[in-house]
Amino acid sequence: MLQQIEAIGQEFHEATKHSYLSVMMDPNYIDASTQPSVFKRYPHFYQRFPLDPDNPIHCFIRLTSSITWKKFAGNNSYFLRVNPSAGALYPTEIYVQIRGVKGFVDGLYHLEVQNNCLTLIYELVDDGIDNYVLHQQLVKGFIFLVSCAYFRSSWKYKNRSLRYCFLDSGHHLGTIEASAYLYQQNIKAIFEFDKRGLNQVLGLENQEFITAAVVSGHLKDKPVKRLRSQLPFVAATDYFEANPFVEEGYKSTVVPTHLTNISQVKVPGFKFDHDHFYQTVLQRRSARFFGKQVITKFEFSQILAYLDYPLNTDSLERIEIYSIINRVEGMQKGVYQGEKLIKTDDFSEKAGYLCINQALARDSAVTFFFVCDYRNYQTAMQWVGWLGHRLYLISNYLNIGCSGIGAYYDDETQEFLETPKPVLYGMAIGR
Ligand SMILES: Cc1cc2nc3c(=O)[nH]c(=O)nc-3n(C[C@H](O)[C@H](O)[C@H](O)COP(=O)(O)O)c2cc1C
Structure with a gap:
């Protein structure tokens, strides 16, 4: 019989959750x-x-x-x-x-x-x-x-x-x-x-x-x-x-030494215009606000396709991408997992609230959440950070703004997305 292996690092994710109450009680002034x-x-x-x-x-x-x-x-x-x-x-x-x-x-x-x-x-x-x-x-x-x-x-x-x-x-x-x-x-x-x-x-x-x-x-x-x-x-x-x-x-969350034997190192198969991508890397910035404008369905699918390229590593984490579609021309508003529609409505206010009332998440074209039933917390968090970086670059490459969102109400977000898996990172894109 297969045994459920407890994910490494669960207690540290649990202990660092934000909730409406925890943020109210500790506003974290420095x-x-x-x-x-x-x-x-x-x-x-x-x-x-x-x-x-x-x-x-x-x-x-x-x-x-x-x-x-x-x-x-x-x-x-x-x-x-x-x-x-x-x-x-x-x-x-x-x-x-x-x-x-x-x-x-x-x-x-x-x-x-x-x-x-x-x-x-x-x-x-x-x-x-x-x-x-x-x-x-x-x-x-x-x-x-x-x-x-x-x-x-x-x-x-x-x-x-x-x-x-x-x-x-x-x-x-x-x-x-x-x-x-x-x-x-x-x-x-x-x-x-x-x-x-x-x-x-x-x-x-x-x-x-x-x-x-x-x-x-x-x-x-x-x-x-x-x-x-x-x-x-x-x-x-x-x-x-x-x-x-x-x-x-x-x-x-440092797992016992598991030394990899890698026979080859692969080049990721991206195809960008070299000079444009170079400028994108140099000019990448976090958006500080969005003007509630739309992006197109084609842009959104290009973004998802880029995130879908495998990460060049041997590790075995599986990240699921949830998108709250607020303003994408040609797409129904609602919550999607990958390309699958889970529920429809205008959830922009909800997205803003879940990200601790950050306007970025409300006014975005899309607010993303990366979800993962991780094997190893330290590895999975780095995977989503890496994916998040790809999201910055592909968005900026397409002239779309992007920001990481590390602050959100953990349990409420997970409940809203209707997933049993923990939410590791949020991000917002828009114009
Ligand atoms: C892990 C992570 C979490 C972040 N969380 C937030 C956030 O919750 N809200 C926000 O406005 N910006 C957030 N940011 C964006 C940072 O504030 C931004 O990267 C930083 O100010 C540097 O600016 P730059 O990205 O334009 O170089 C986050 C960035 C990272 C990498």
Whole structure:
């Protein structure tokens, strides 16, 4: 008899649910002047390599995390990036191992986003991080690691930041995918590997944790020694307050090491106009309001088709997409699961309410919810973040606005969608 296997991480999703009451009782006011720093920087004596905007391989790395907009508010300035982030808090950092690539010292680098450079934090001899991520394989090319300096997000969002760290990490995978597409690099994302071992050897202590890896390049069947020494701890924020819930939520959703043996890395089969897609990546922004205008049924079906491309990974999560159609020319208003109509009516006010009275969800053409009976919470949340990133890019590519919506009443939304499965992420698109 088949046994029901309890999903890994359920209790952390349950414990971070929003409800009408929870939001009323904890409106979550913060003092903006106490925000921790959003850029990690290794000490000055580490060697740095500027990323040349005219070198395609440098651009491939650079475009995974670039700053694309500077915003002024009062006396402060904020840097927005290719990747969106809940509350623009940017908990994610990127490390990349480079081996056998012309012009680079074989080593492990930290991507210093603020200064568009790679900081060499470890030089390879006959060792590497391959063996933490893959089974007996060597990567000639790149292994990207996405990590979360979680306090940047927990500073504001407390326990719910566990969700936002994973979602932001998924968005960051989406930016790596987009950059790889533009610079014709193959990629494959891996979620289940020896993250604990890496956290330790990279000296991340309890302040930062690895969430995903992306392999890009050629693979050889050859075992690689683990790193010969541990790296020193370097803080990702100027100050730090531990959040035991987030730390436990991360640890409990790291599955026991399951090293993947990947025989090939595939190129996703997208077909975009290169220059237009490049501009879309550079100009991607979150819509801040919608003018209650329609999109067409053709645009909507193009969007769904793009979301339907498989994610380039071995993991086995199954995401269902629910759409509240508010304003799509040629389509009946109502709730759809994929293309199947579930119920009809004008639910725009309801959509706004469910997203904690956010006008974006009410005035949108479509408000989406990603639903999943996950096997592993940490992986599934990153999948929906990655899908969410595709939604941003395809919408912006079609000249349609988009925004992530991480704040919604969990149980009421699930009830409204008439699904037994938890809702992992919301998004809205429109003009
Ligand atoms: C996981 C996630 C959740 C988000 N949730 C909301 C939200 O509930 N409401 C909202 O207006 N924007 C939301 N956003 C959008 C962010 O505020 C936005 O990404 C950030 O301000 C950076 O701006 P940019 O996306 O234009 O670069 C979310 C983004 C992400 C990635």
